[in-house]
Amino acid sequence: VGLVVTKLRGRFAAVEFVGTINMNICYGLPFRILTETGSIPAVACSPSVHLDQEFKQVWLDPGARWERVQPGDPVVFDPDPRWLDDGETILAGKAMDDRIGCTILLDLAKRLERAALSVRLVLAFTVQEEISARGAQHVAQRLQPDLAVVVDTALADDPVQGVDQGQPPFGTGPTIRAFEGLRPDRGGFVNFGDRELIKQLKAACDAHNARWQLDSAFNLYTDAAGIRKGSPHTRSVAVGVPRRYSHSPYEVADLKVVALTVNVLQELFLTHYSQ
Helix, strand or coil: CEEEEEEEECCEEEEEEECCCCHHHCCCCEEEEEECCEEEEEEECCCCCCCCCCCCCEEEECHHHHHHCCCCCEEEECCCCEECCCCCCEEEECCHHHHHHHHHHHHHHHHCCCCCECCCCCCCCCCCHHHCCHHHHHHHHHHCCCEEEEEEEEECCCHHHCCCCCCCCCCCCCEEEEEEECCHHHCCCEEECCHHHHHHHHHHHHHCCCCCEEEEEECECCHHHHHHHHCCCCEEEEEEEEEECCCCCCEEEEHHHHHHHHHHHHHHHHHHCEC
8 A cells, every 4th residue: 555646746746545545644644755766755745724724635745855756656654663562562553454464474484384284385475455456366377276365454443433343353363254345346356255264264263262253344355355366266265463544654453463363374284284
């Protein structure tokens, strides 16, 4: 999830979203513009309460480096990560979705390095999930896998909303995605999680006293839907770590649940896919 420079007006750069971002969170935030001569800092222009301003476009102010900026330059959030607890397990920062998935796969690779599995296990770090799951479709088309377990994040209830949105509480165990999809007018991505894989994941969670939850929802998708599109015969399911504040500069995740999810996936492969 990021942004792109679309036009320049004087010393300011207008940006649009690549992936879905709530425009209202952007005003006044720090960003980095990835120019052809290197990365430069910028801040999003903020509407002034004194001038009674209301913006309908996000503009960036790169200061004295404005001449380096061109249309087409990528733009990313530029927050300072921070711990939200004394034990340094609750982390706030950009791209928890899906740096968490990458972290889990790296740890899983170390744990299963010497395991004698009955399957050929391929760990794939895919790109551009947020813009039609292009990487997952490519991998699925090339490998035509029998099974796929997609590791991602998932929504967690945000207590400040004041209303139960139906998502699992923050800090609990992994979410198992039974169904995901976009409506046909948004691209039609759809995936039903494989029932046998779901059953195996539940058992792996129970073995580690991990509180699992099933999720079924429209208006979102993971690489599981991309794999379905690239290789329709592949049985797949998505597993997610609950986290807060989607597609913002400070997504929040509990690293204890990240570690627990690694345990669950290790259990899955050693129990059901060992020689």
